[in-house]
Amino acid sequence: xxxRVIVTLKNGVLDPQGKAIQQTLNGMTxxxxxxxxxxxxxxxxxxxxxxIKAKLQVEEMCKKLLANLVIEDYKIL
Amino acid sequence: xxxxxxxxxxxxxDRDMDVALKKFGFKxxxxxxxxxxxxxxxxxxxxxxxxxxxxxxxxxIAGKSRIIKSVIDFANSGGLVLGICNGFQILTETGLLxxxxxxxxYLNFICxxxxxxxxxxxxxxxxxxxxxVLELHIAHNExxxxxxxxxxxxxxxxxxxxxxxxDHGGNEDEKNNPNGALKxxxxxxxxxxxxxxxxxxxERMIDPFLSGEDGxxxxxxxxxxx
Numbered sequence: 558x559x560x561r562v563i564v565t566l567k568n569g570v571l572d573p574q575g576k577a578i579q580q581t582l583n584g585m586t587x588x589x590x591x592x593x594x595x596x597x598x599x600x601x602x603x604x605x606x607x608x609i610k611a612k613l614q615v616e617e618m619c620k621k622l623l624a625n626l627v628i629e630d631y632k633i634l
Numbered sequence: 635x636x637x638x639x640x641x642x643x644x645x646x647x648d649r650d651m652d653v654a655l656k657k658f659g660f661k662x663x664x665x666x667x668x669x670x671x672x673x674x675x676x677x678x679x680x681x682x683x684x685x686x687x688x689x690x691x692x693x694x695i696a697g698k699s700r701i702i703k704s705v706i707d708f709a710n711s712g713g714l715v716l717g718i719c720n721g722f723q724i725l726t727e728t729g730l731l732x733x734x735x736x737x738x739x740y741l742n743f744i745c746x747x748x749x750x751x752x753x754x755x756x757x758x759x760x761x762x763x764x765x766x767v768l769e770l771h772i773a774h775n776e777x778x779x780x781x782x783x784x785x786x787x788x789x790x791x792x793x794x795x796x797x798x799x800x801d802h803g804g805n806e807d808e809k810n811n812p813n814g815a816l817k818x819x820x821x822x823x824x825x826x827x828x829x830x831x832x833x834x835x836x837e838r839m840i841d842p843f844l845s846g847e848d849g850x851x852x853x854x855x856x857x858x859x860x
Contacts, residue, residue, distance in 0.1 A: 577741060
């Protein structure tokens with residue numbers, strides 16, 4: 558089955574790329590954009606038919622590798 | 635004194651480090667990341683570079699490589715582990731050092747000489763260095779040190795800040811903070827001070843004709859302290 562993970566910076570952690578994107582959007586025709594936070598996602602194909610087991614495994618992956626919990630949060634979809 | 639420099643795919647300061655260590659008397663050996671064991675060493679160095687192309691997060695993939703278990707065991711038994719630049723990023727990703735190195739505040743790759751202030755000399759890395767401020771070289775895109783407020787308090791309380799960015803007179807202000815690092819932090823220790831991670835490259839400052847000599851002071855002290 559396929560599991561999607563979204564990793565984003567925690568609230569309050571400086572996101573200079575998001576800031577640069579927001580300023581660029583403001584300079585285009587999107588003056589009403591007040592904040593952009595950039596993140597990343599992973600599509601993980603896992604050979605496991607039990608959804609609960611698969612998601613538990615993906616949770617371990619997030620904690621051990623995919624996200625750095627000092628600055629990032631993860632969401633498993 | 636024996637040292638080992640670990641080479642990861644994408645390391646590019648490994649040979650400079652080898653030259654520097656040998657110049658000051660270390661018997662250095664190069665160790666491949668996919669080896670299982672590190673030969674007997676008094677010092678392990680994780681060099682600068684772009685291990686695994688900086689994929690995912692800088693240092694994150696190297697932090698799970700085969701050799702790392704031996705590095706962690708060595709560090710936990712009190713052995714000296716030095717991580718420079720990408721090596722520092724790897725040490726934070728393994729959890730041997732707290733915090734993380736984020737992208738530089740102004741999104742630029744910085745390559746220049748900087749001054750750093752030695753904040754703690756009660757350790758083998760800086761013990762006999764007489765100077766308070768060193769001129770070293772930095773070259774990085776992710777050197778913006780960050781940690782939680784609780785971690786910062788614990789780092790400060792335990793004297794774990796090793797070096798901070800400053801001017802030639804030792805003023806650690808925002809003007810002399812090249813990358814936005816919390817409290818101008820350029821390098822930190824673990825609690826026991828046997829592990830040091832820092833962004834500046836002492837191995838690039840060992841020749842008076844090419845660069846400067848403050849890196850020499852670092853390596854001379856290191857071999858004398860061991």
